[in-house]
Amino acid sequence: MTNTPIGTQLGDEGLAQQPWWVEQWMELIQAYRFKKRLERAWEYARSGNVTSIRFEGRRVHARVQGSDEEPYKVKLWLDVLSDEDWGYVLDALSQKARWSAQLLAGLMPADIERAFAASGKRLFPFKLQEVRSECSCPDKANPCKHISAVFYLMGERFSEDPFVLFQLRGRTRAQLLGDLAKRRRRALARQARQARASGQEPAATEAAPPAVHAAITDPSRWWRYGAALDPDLVVITPALEGDTGLDAAGPLPLAEEPRFPEANRLFLEHIRAHGSHMASLALAQAMGNGQEQAGGNGSA
């Protein structure tokens, strides 16, 4: 597995490489029967009629510019899992450390639904009908084209933050992580009990008293610095090709506004150009540093 670039490009040819959970969302939409309406929604989304999408608690609020002067207000939400269901999900989630590990590292685990299967529920809606929606437009059909346009754009918004889906299902990031930590501790205590029962003593970890800062016990550290320059900083080197932080981070995980299809790329290109300009300035400055000094010694 690599760091899949999770940015997406909404182009005419369709979708570029997507994280799987965005793709899954898109498939959900594509399965919708009324193709004509979808096409119009797609047009709406591409031309930037969706002016805002906000996640507020368990709901999504969006504004879509329709034929009316005022934008229509769109609300979307999913069925929230009950506390009992969450209990099952969390029990299952805490079984595998990998799920927490990946979520914490900003990735949606590919087999996340297995954890939800424990409660008989799902994280992703199975059908579009499971996504509840309201639109302030006069159109009676649901989903209307405004709602569908928001659908299109929401997939990408998931890629900005995998925890958003959990939030729509009723658990914030902090709640989720806290609950998981609690369950891990419980599991550990259980293990310890079993170990004791079988006669093994677990290694005790004792907390040492907080350390006093070294400068208090050795006040000369208030002033003294005797270290020489780190040898690795003696000669300052440029990055290897493709080895900058920008290269490693990849595309921005920001959903693009269809009106500005190139925005993410343009933004990063500009940042990148600035970075390489600054890098060459830094190299020049680093080489110049100390020049005078060494020269001065030489003539002395």
Added chain:
Amino acid sequence: MSLLHATWLFPPDGPGGRLFLWGDTWRVASPVEPEREAPAHPLALSADEVADWLDDNELWSEALRPARATLTLPSRSQAGRGRRSGDDSWSGLPLQAGEPIPKQLQWWPWQVEGWALDPAGAADWLSGLPLAAGHPEMADELRWWSHLQRWALSLIARGRWLPMIEDGRARWQPLLNREGDRRRLEELAMGIPQVATCALAAGLEGDPALACRRPGSGRLRVASLLAALLDGQLRAGFQSAPEGLDPLLLAWQKGLGKGDGSLRLDEEELERLTIATHHWREAVAGRVAPARACLELFTPPEGQELWELSFSLQAEADPSLRLPAAAAWDAGDRTLQLGEVAVPQPSELLLEGLGRALSVFEPIERGLDSATPEGMQLTPAEAFVLVRTAAAQLRDVGVGVVLPGSLSGGLASRLGLAVTAELPERSRGFTLGESLVWSWEFMIGGVTLNLRELERLQTKRSPLVQHRGVWIELRPSDLRNAERFCNADPGLSLDDALRLTASEGDTFHRLPVHAFTAGPRLQAVLEQYHQQKAPDPLPAPPGFSGQLRPYQERGLGWLAFLHRFDQGACLADDMGLGKTIQLLAFLQHLKAEEELKRPVLLVAPTSVLTNWKREAAAFTPDLGVREHYGPRRAASEAALKKALKGVDLVLTSYGLLQRDSELLESIDWQGLVIDEAQAIKNPQAKQSMAARDLARAGNGGGRGSRASRGSRFRIALTGTPVENRVGELWALMDFLNPMVLGDEAFFHQRYRLPIERYGDMASLRDLKARVGPFILRRLKTDKSIISDLPEKVELQEWVGLSPEQRKLYTRTVEESLDTIARAPLGQKHGQVLALLTKLKQVCNHPALALGESSDAALTGNGSGEFAARSAKLQRLEEILEEVIEAGDRALLFTQFAEWGHLLKAHLQRRWRQEVPFLYGNTSKGERQAMVDRFQEDPRGPQLFLLSLKAGGVGLNLTRASHVFHIDRWWNPAVENQATDRAYRIGQQNRVLVHKFITSSSVEERIDRMIREKSRLAEEIVGSGEEWLGGLDMGQLRDLVALGDADA
């Protein structure tokens, strides 16, 4: 002297801040009682003074803005004095850098004014500071700051940053996920002088509140300082390019440019941008935390195939500090203690790290299937991937990896050699090219193997193989190198042995030498060569009239040892340890062994030639010594050869070495000694080239060379710490042993540039290892020396007279003797006294005798010209140079107030530091201030001039470890009393007493009288100069007449 400081001013909230420059100096200040506000720092420079300082040092920047700050400084407290007893009122003074730390210490806030720079300006300003050796008026933390900025530059050059949203602002953020950068953060956080961040967070005008800043656990603080510098620089040059951006990115881009990074976005959008950028960064680098996730690989248990991989938390500060994963799971979101390091939220930290590890090293997925995994097993193939490639990638994403020692990728895990060697039976072991008796085995990961075993392991097709119980990684190139080595079947010379044992990781025919076992005889030679043990002492040779202290015997043994190797030697003992004596003993040793067949040439500054002659006469009367100096020196080859009959040691000056170079080259010297060897430090200078040419001429042709010309031994003497003066080492080593440092261009590139410009320690260590065997430097403070030395060492500094002094001296004597002879008895005494005074003045300096004002004597001329007029002053300067270099302090006594004034002006100009002068007219208040400053100021003056009468009694000046008696007084008791200003209770060092004596002059006669305690002296010297009137003309002439200079 004042000291410049730099402290970061944190804003009351949020990132950023400013670099605040301020200074302090030593002055008399009375303790301050705190009031409602933090008191003004009584020793701090005013803003104007700081500005002047910056201006003087060419460090003023237009970006500097006036600022104030409240700094928390360790302070010396004094309990409330008297008036209201029982009241615990407090008063105190802030401590200064370098001051001894008192037992009772408090931290108090002090207000200081100075100048501040915004982060971009600070980065620019810091880039201009020296990275290496200290400027005496810059506090340590400035170097810390310049190192931090150097790191920021490196991060920018390597593109290790991302634009981010932090606390609702657009920021350029450093990425510290790489192994090297993490280590550096730890080092800078460990090393940070607290004064760099001791300011109370406040607005622009400072906060006078009576509050202190706690010393911080450095990591986060240092990371935020680094972030501020990096952000300042990247932000300063950033121009927006608004084409084609949506409003969100547009606002972000705008925020990344000039300004405080604030974003024009509503809360929702800001939140969205924050979360998205957070995840963007997450995949590259974790947050700055005190610990990280760590994977530790263990080799399979005997007979099994699978490798163990265990999960743990590893302290950033100390990679050896690890806690098993179980402890982290157990702690949950409580803080976990890892040694001294507190780790908040350990389980999330571990999980997040494992998540990132998973994206680099897929096999881990298996290991994370349980709720609280503590480890997993790897197949041999997976283990190999981890060892070979994934370990580095994991470290790059901030996950620690610990591999078994034999696979850790260090030098020991590479195929190399284990060598066993000994000197051949018959050998005396004294020629470098000599072949040793030796054997070898291949060695990898700490185990040895032969070529056949190597080939057998290679056929296993597994890159990780087990050999004699140790797992090793074989690389394809290893076998090739091994075969090549076997085919070459090289010999090992003594020279190779010296090199291979000098430093770790040296290679022999491309293979690193992991182990070197020397036989007992070779070991003895190596140990002595590398100075791992003290040189074997050699007792004073027969014919040496004097005693050698134990360390001098060792010095003599060392000189003889290197001489047997035909290696040049530099004896760089501290001043006062008797380099002259050791060298003379060495020559006498050669003579006694009948090895001294040809004359030895000793080159020294003119000012010490007299001293050499005196010492040689005293200690080695058997040596035939001759000066090649002065207008009557031999001018032709024939004359010189004739003059050298029966001569063992020829003394000449650096000037003549150059001028008479052809003549000197015509002689077949047995050896060449240069005294005050720093004289040849500049490779381009003529005297340096002449000395090096002459050192090498031993094997060359040249006019009148004989077929059997032997090589020449080379010895350099110096009291300066040569090994620390990188720029000066090359010429010295080129003189001693030209092969050691290669040619000058190579030396410049390889050593001088990296060390001097960037303070590169690795190059410096390598350089020291190379030159170490040839330099012997002992300090007065060395434990092994201290026991050998008396607490007070008296040194006679013999000096001659400059031509001007000589002329003036002779004329004065002639004129005065006539007058005195004709004077009526009543006036005779006064006139004799006047004559003696005048002569002593001439010995000091002609300007003193001629009554020149300091303005007239010093202005217009360079200080060199002024010094050139007096041989005594020249010598004094040479010694003071060493004193100042060593950071020691000295008292200089003279009986002439006018000389004190002249000398004060001259010395101040020469060393650009204040030299106080205490004499009869100094007021009582000034006197106390001078003494306090000399004793207390951490950066106070190093030289203190005193008149013998005013300064000779009552003062306590124990900070001085040198006492100079520039001119002699009749009564030794007076001199001793003066000496005791430094040599008294409270003195913690050896005291060196330098007594200057102008040879052949009245000064020498006085000295002789004092020393021989002759009847004349005992009877009449008494305590004054009354006896002078009683001298008859013959006695008087004997006393004052200038002796023969060549005698």
